[in-house]
Amino acid sequence: MRPPHTAKRGSFLTVQDAGERALIARIAALTGPAPDFLTIGIGDDAAVLDSPVREQVVLTCDAQVEGVHFRRDWTDPESIGRKAVAVNLSDLAAMGAAPHVILLSLCLPASLTIEDFDALAAGAIAEARGAGAVLAGGNITRSSGPLVVDVTAMGRVHRRRVMTRAGARPGDELWVTGSVGAAAAGFAWLEAGRDRHESPEAAECVARFERPAARIRLGRRVAGSRSATAAMDLSDGLADAARQVAEASGCGVTLESDAIPVHPSAGLVLLALGRDPIAAALSGGEDYELLFAVPAKRRRAFQSAVSRAGGPQAVCVGRLTADRTQFELVTGAGREPLPAGFQHLVTSRI
Amino acid sequence: MRPPHTAKRGSFLTVQDAGERALIARIAALTGPAPDFLTIGIGDDAAVLDSPVREQVVLTCDAQVEGVHFRRDWTDPESIGRKAVAVNLSDLAAMGAAPHVILLSLCLPASLTIEDFDALAAGAIAEARGAGAVLAGGNITRSSGPLVVDVTAMGRVHRRRVMTRAGARPGDELWVTGSVGAAAAGFAWLEAGRDRHESPEAAECVARFERPAARIRLGRRVAGSRSATAAMDLSDGLADAARQVAEASGCGVTLESDAIPVHPSAGLVLLALGRDPIAAALSGGEDYELLFAVPAKRRRAFQSAVSRAGGPQAVCVGRLTADRTQFELVTGAGREPLPAGFQHLVTSRI
Numbered sequence: 001m002r003p004p005h006t007a008k009r010g011s012f013l014t015v016q017d018a019g020e021r022a023l024i025a026r027i028a029a030l031t032g033p034a035p036d037f038l039t040i041g042i043g044d045d046a047a048v049l050d051s052p053v054r055e056q057v058v059l060t061c062d063a064q065v066e067g068v069h070f071r072r073d074w075t076d077p078e079s080i081g082r083k084a085v086a087v088n089l090s091d092l093a094a095m096g097a098a099p100h101v102i103l104l105s106l107c108l109p110a111s112l113t114i115e116d117f118d119a120l121a122a123g124a125i126a127e128a129r130g131a132g133a134v135l136a137g138g139n140i141t142r143s144s145g146p147l148v149v150d151v152t153a154m155g156r157v158h159r160r161r162v163m164t165r166a167g168a169r170p171g172d173e174l175w176v177t178g179s180v181g182a183a184a185a186g187f188a189w190l191e192a193g194r195d196r197h198e199s200p201e202a203a204e205c206v207a208r209f210e211r212p213a214a215r216i217r218l219g220r221r222v223a224g225s226r227s228a229t230a231a232m233d234l235s236d237g238l239a240d241a242a243r244q245v246a247e248a249s250g251c252g253v254t255l256e257s258d259a260i261p262v263h264p265s266a267g268l269v270l271l272a273l274g275r276d277p278i279a280a281a282l283s284g285g286e287d288y289e290l291l292f293a294v295p296a297k298r299r300r301a302f303q304s305a306v307s308r309a310g311g312p313q314a315v316c317v318g319r320l321t322a323d324r325t326q327f328e329l330v331t332g333a334g335r336e337p338l339p340a341g342f343q344h345l346v347t348s349r350i
Numbered sequence: 351m352r353p354p355h356t357a358k359r360g361s362f363l364t365v366q367d368a369g370e371r372a373l374i375a376r377i378a379a380l381t382g383p384a385p386d387f388l389t390i391g392i393g394d395d396a397a398v399l400d401s402p403v404r405e406q407v408v409l410t411c412d413a414q415v416e417g418v419h420f421r422r423d424w425t426d427p428e429s430i431g432r433k434a435v436a437v438n439l440s441d442l443a444a445m446g447a448a449p450h451v452i453l454l455s456l457c458l459p460a461s462l463t464i465e466d467f468d469a470l471a472a473g474a475i476a477e478a479r480g481a482g483a484v485l486a487g488g489n490i491t492r493s494s495g496p497l498v499v500d501v502t503a504m505g506r507v508h509r510r511r512v513m514t515r516a517g518a519r520p521g522d523e524l525w526v527t528g529s530v531g532a533a534a535a536g537f538a539w540l541e542a543g544r545d546r547h548e549s550p551e552a553a554e555c556v557a558r559f560e561r562p563a564a565r566i567r568l569g570r571r572v573a574g575s576r577s578a579t580a581a582m583d584l585s586d587g588l589a590d591a592a593r594q595v596a597e598a599s600g601c602g603v604t605l606e607s608d609a610i611p612v613h614p615s616a617g618l619v620l621l622a623l624g625r626d627p628i629a630a631a632l633s634g635g636e637d638y639e640l641l642f643a644v645p646a647k648r649r650r651a652f653q654s655a656v657s658r659a660g661g662p663q664a665v666c667v668g669r670l671t672a673d674r675t676q677f678e679l680v681t682g683a684g685r686e687p688l689p690a691g692f693q694h695l696v697t698s699r700i
Contacts, residue, residue, distance in 0.1 A: 046505070051403070095395055095396050103410070107418075141413050148498055148500075231395075
């Protein structure tokens with residue numbers, strides 16, 4: 001849907017020129033009519049919606065900050081908007097929840113062009129819609145610095161299907177969906193000042209970094225099968241996720257280096273940059289795949305649920321152990337400590 | 351409750367030094383144990399809570415951005431945290447909703463000290479708790495620029511008690527709670543480089559700017575009495591709120607200049623700065639009082655509800671009219687157009 005044209009449209013260059021009312025009208029036009037359950041949508045002090053019947057409410061928020069998570073000279077605004085929503089949908093997927101509504105909180109530099117604003121909003125709304133969620137409201141404010149796209153996502157889940165980070169037991173296998181390392185490879189490529197069009201592999205990795213796909217259907221299917229004892233998304237890397245599931249569940253963990261499904265293009269791109277693919281796959285964030293703890297006797301039910309989701313497959317990369325102090329990576333050369341993931345402040349869920 | 355001490359505490363100076371895990375542990379310690387309805391609180395991919403029974407869900411978010419809404423050399427971090435929550439509670443109050451949970455999304459400059467982080471988080475959590483809401487989760491990320499405190503608030507309200515901006519009719523009276531202009535006066539005083547301790551009136555206005563009180567009980571009482579046909583909070587000023595209620599309800603509006611309850615200290619402070627108190631009361635934002643449209647025959651029920659709330663009283667400042675193009679201010683000198691409020695991008699609800 002195209003944004004509304006106004007009499008002055010030709011003269012609008014930036015969000016500052018347009019003013020708040022015009023920006024909200026553009027978002028409302030992109031969103032379309034509210035569904036029945038959303039009794040008050042865009043344009044009031046708050047959104048009002050029917051409580052999910054016989055389900056629980058799942059709430060998460062995550063901000064994408066210019067200069068920290070994205071650069072506008074690297075990434076087009078539609079992709080920025082899509083990713084800001086996708087990373088929140090990924091959190092819902094990790095809980096087994098169905099996306100329901102999102103709120104969009106935008107801190108906009110006054111110089112942002114209307115065209116970029118429209119593309120960003122359209123990307124966010126399209127990503128939500130593709131996952132069955134509707135934009136219910138939010139907030140627009142000026143930023144004195146970077147562009148900030150903060151998204152709140154609300155989902156729904158049956159009480160008995162919620163997957164948390166806790167709940168896994170020693171002996172449970174750790175399974176990861178799809179492949180890892182491509183987002184880290186794409187980011188490293190851009191950071192090295194290389195052109196994404198230099199090779200198809202580089203282009204593929206950059207696309208994974210800029211447009212992650214939340215594994216919503218897969219998360220829902222696994223939650224419905226009740227085959228996983230714990231789940232988490234890989235926003236901060238595989239090693240971090242394995243460690244967090246282990247810690248929350250009161251376990252230790254060993255990962256098998258050879259079993260880690262490094263994305264084939266990521267391997268090529270990282271080697272071209274002189275980086276170790278396994279290290280990037282373990283510690284690089286932003287893959288937004290899912291990690292599940294699965295008891296051996298539920299393995300077939302888990303695999304069946306993953307297959308029914310119709311997306312990527314999952315592979316077993318290690319297991320939880322009874323020794324709470326054990327955080328190990330098993331390689332061909334022996335055992336080594338699991339990397340710690342991001343050690344300094346980057347981004348983290350409260 | 352004090353934040354957890356760690357072995358390294360003495361050496362932690364900034365949030366960058368502390369790292370994300372330590373920051374989340376500090377917030378969790380400030381929050382305390384989760385209530386029964388919050389089945390998954392801080393520390394997972396998302397928060398999970400029971401759906402409100404026989405009520406609707408009310409969702410809003412609002413960001414406070416350093417350099418746009420606050421300055422750290424003016425305002426202490428506890429007040430910044432409190433206000434970031436209060437402005438969201440005010441949106442819930444305007445809908446007639448009871449605060450339920452909040453999410454806290456923080457974009458932190460790496461140089462922010464741990465002491466300031468603790469005070470900001472403590473302020474946000476205390477403000478929420480004082481209104482009956484619990485911190486359920488959120489997100490921490492690094493900021494490449496200003497400190498951003500983005501809050502999502504979820505409330506609950508019975509379907510028949512929701513108050514929106516629409517619903518008012520020609521002839522309905524417009525009532526405003528408490529007094530207006532003090533926040534604008536306090537902001538103007540700080541902006542002029544004056545010391546808040548120069549006079550008790552200045553100190554009072556600065557306090558109103560820095561620590562607004564959301565009119566939650568009042569909003570709930572009026573919603574329960576079903577005496578108001580529309581409601582909105584005064585985040586962007588009285589003139590803007592009156593205009594928005596009128597536009598959403600398909601009406602015009604006239605306000606009586608003499609009836610506007612300008613805060614007494616605001617009058618003195620603004621005159622000392624050479625500003626017009628009425629203009630500041632009309633166009634200055636941040637008062638976070640509530641505006642209600644009330645049919646004359648429901649006036650006594652409305653006043654009774656306001657009294658039962660035990661807070662500030664409300665006064666009638668004008669009425670809605672049938673002429674949708676009429677936006678008038680009646681003064682001693684005649685009639686003039688109602689000021690437009692903020693014309694450029696500052697902050698606005700989607």
